[in-house]
Amino acid sequence: MSASAVLEHLERNFDQSVNRLVEWLRIPSVSTDPAFKAECRRAAQWLADDLASIGFTAELRETKGHPVVLARHATPRGRGGSLRGRGGSLRGRGGSLRGRGEARVPHLLFYGHYDVQPPDPLDLWDSPPFEPAIVDGPHGRRLIARGAVDDKGQVMTFVEACRAWRDAAGSIPCDITCVIEGEEECGSVNMHQFLKDAKEEIVGAAAPGSPCDFAVVSDTGMWDIDTPAITYALRGLVYLEVILHGPSRDLHSGLYGGCVPNPINELARILATIHDADRRIAIPGFYDDVRPLTAGERAEWAALDFDEKAFLSEAGLAQGYGEKGYSLLERQWARPTCDVNGIKGGYQGQGAKTVIPSSASAKVSFRLVPDQDPRRVVEAFRRWINAQLAPGCRVEIIDHGSGRPCLTPIDHPAMSAARAALKEAMGRDAVLIRSGGSIPIVEGFKSNLGLETLLIGFGLSDDRVHSPNEKFELKCFRAGQRSHASLLGRLASLGG
Numbered sequence: 281m282s283a284s285a286v287l288e289h290l291e292r293n294f295d296q297s298v299n300r301l302v303e304w305l306r307i308p309s310v311s312t313d314p315a316f317k318a319e320c321r322r323a324a325q326w327l328a329d330d331l332a333s334i335g336f337t338a339e340l341r342e343t344k345g346h347p348v349v350l351a352r353h354a355t356p357r358g359r360g361g362s363l364r365g366r367g368g369s370l371r372g373r374g375g376s377l378r379g380r381g382e383a384r385v386p387h388l389l390f391y392g393h394y395d396v397q398p399p400d401p402l403d404l405w406d407s408p409p410f411e412p413a414i415v416d417g418p419h420g421r422r423l424i425a426r427g428a429v430d431d432k433g434q435v436m437t438f439v440e441a442c443r444a445w446r447d448a449a450g451s452i453p454c455d456i457t458c459v460i461e462g463e464e465e466c467g468s469v470n471m472h473q474f475l476k477d478a479k480e481e482i483v484g485a486a487a488p489g490s491p492c493d494f495a496v497v498s499d500t501g502m503w504d505i506d507t508p509a510i511t512y513a514l515r516g517l518v519y520l521e522v523i524l525h526g527p528s529r530d531l532h533s534g535l536y537g538g539c540v541p542n543p544i545n546e547l548a549r550i551l552a553t554i555h556d557a558d559r560r561i562a563i564p565g566f567y568d569d570v571r572p573l574t575a576g577e578r579a580e581w582a583a584l585d586f587d588e589k590a591f592l593s594e595a596g597l598a599q600g601y602g603e604k605g606y607s608l609l610e611r612q613w614a615r616p617t618c619d620v621n622g623i624k625g626g627y628q629g630q631g632a633k634t635v636i637p638s639s640a641s642a643k644v645s646f647r648l649v650p651d652q653d654p655r656r657v658v659e660a661f662r663r664w665i666n667a668q669l670a671p672g673c674r675v676e677i678i679d680h681g682s683g684r685p686c687l688t689p690i691d692h693p694a695m696s697a698a699r700a701a702l703k704e705a706m707g708r709d710a711v712l713i714r715s716g717g718s719i720p721i722v723e724g725f726k727s728n729l730g731l732e733t734l735l736i737g738f739g740l741s742d743d744r745v746h747s748p749n750e751k752f753e754l755k756c757f758r759a760g761q762r763s764h765a766s767l768l769g770r771l772a773s774l775g776g
């Protein structure tokens with residue numbers, strides 16, 4: 281199946297696709313802040329309506345948190361009467377995409393998220409975060425808004441590709457289940473339950489058309505503005521809040537200072553010993569399950585044309601930093617790390633107040649690599665911190681969610697289809713990369729549904745994700761649409 285008519289259609293209708301994305305970006309779907317609960321639902325409904333307009337059966341599925349958009353498209357061939365039923369002959373499959381000698385329509389799960397990070401600090405934005413602005417940059421026009429690249433813009437690369445197949449070729453050539461959630465930016469805590477509940481509908485007998493073959497996610501990055509990338513590993517995450525309690529009330533530091541534990545002093549002391557002089561994590565057992573880098577991977581990454589200086593200078597830095605013995609890419613992609621993401625305690629107001637606070641707290645997160653287990657890391661941390669406590673202090677630990685690291689096989693049939701699609705869309709070979717970021721539920725596709733995941737993203741490292749002035753290059757938006765359009769065509773012919 282050729283995608284050329286579809287690619288031309290995308291080109292002609294590009295401006296309308298930008299307008300649709302702008303409309304979605306206007307909805308402030310900040311998942312972590314309860315004040316935006318209704319806006320999250322509105323963003324979910326916007327997408328469900330858009331998917332319904334191109335022939336998907338789309339609905340909002342309730343969770344304990346924000347709703348999930350579940351949308352299905354079964355090709356006429358695979359449908360077998362109703363959206364829920366399907367022809368039994370299409371069920372058979374081995375490890376490959378092919379059915380038993382019969383043309384089989386591939387079924388893919390497309391996952392993304394409609395929620396966004398809080399936009400603060402607001403005063404650092406050049407234009408309001410939910411009033412998308414299109415401005416000129418070195419690579420042409422770019423769209424500036426919270427969620428532009430993470431992840432609304434990237435979700436729309438796929439939706440626009442589906443729309444173009446329908447409009448230019450008459451139909452979308454694959455069976456598709458879209459799962460677009462609203463809690464990725466706060467840990468996807470309800471997604472495992474959602475996948476358990478929806479399993480039958482995604483990979484079981486109730487799946488639209490045929491059981492799902494693999495997942496596709498666009499929530500990562502390209503190598504650079506001209507070069508596509510396929511991400512084959514994500515780091516996992518553990519996110520904890522540590523509250524150190526000391527005296528039962530705030531105390532006068534002249535009367536009590538030096539005679540009682542100060543929770544801020546104590547917390548700072550403990551946090552300062554997480555890393556040793558080589559910037560390795562000093563928590564006993566932390567590295568137990570870390571899979572060492574292979575010599576092959578180290579050599580491949582060393583050969584990549586990665587501009588460390590540019591990466592650092594874009595963040596205002598002149599020198600590298602991190603665990604001794606590893607290169608920047610190795611530290612970012614394949615080594616576990618720990619960062620304090622926030623710290624609070626004591627007097628924060630104007631002027632001076634001599635006080636020993638009764639408690640202090642910090643948000644502490646760990647990035648994990650294969651084969652670390654979030655539960656084991658939390659236990660190691662708990663044991664270690666309890667052993668560090670000064671007399672009179674007590675620690676409370678709140679778990680804000682975790683995600684396992686993941687590695688995807690690079691020899692999956694979807695991988696070669698993706699390489700060809702990315703090449704067709706951008707005219708260059710894709711670079712195989714890992715990512716330091718996390719998408720907590722990706723590992724769940726494997727453990728809950730048995731699906732491998734293809735990660736093809738269209739962000740750039742200077743897109744300022746989670747920061748003020750988040751942007752998405754329209755060149756990348758176009759490249760993403762083209763890639764998905766080409767991929768859908770190639771997968772369809774793989775299945776047949």
Ligand code: BES
Nearest residue numbers: 430464465466467499500501715717718
């Ligand atoms: N899309 C990002 C993750 C990402 C960014 C992967 C860039 C690769 C390249 C995702 O939305 C994200 O921000 N994840 C969070 C997870 C957390 C909030 C549970 C992260 O990595 O911090």
Ligand code: MN
Nearest residue numbers: 393430431499
């Ligand atoms: Mn994202």
Ligand code: MN
Nearest residue numbers: 397430465745
């Ligand atoms: Mn994000």
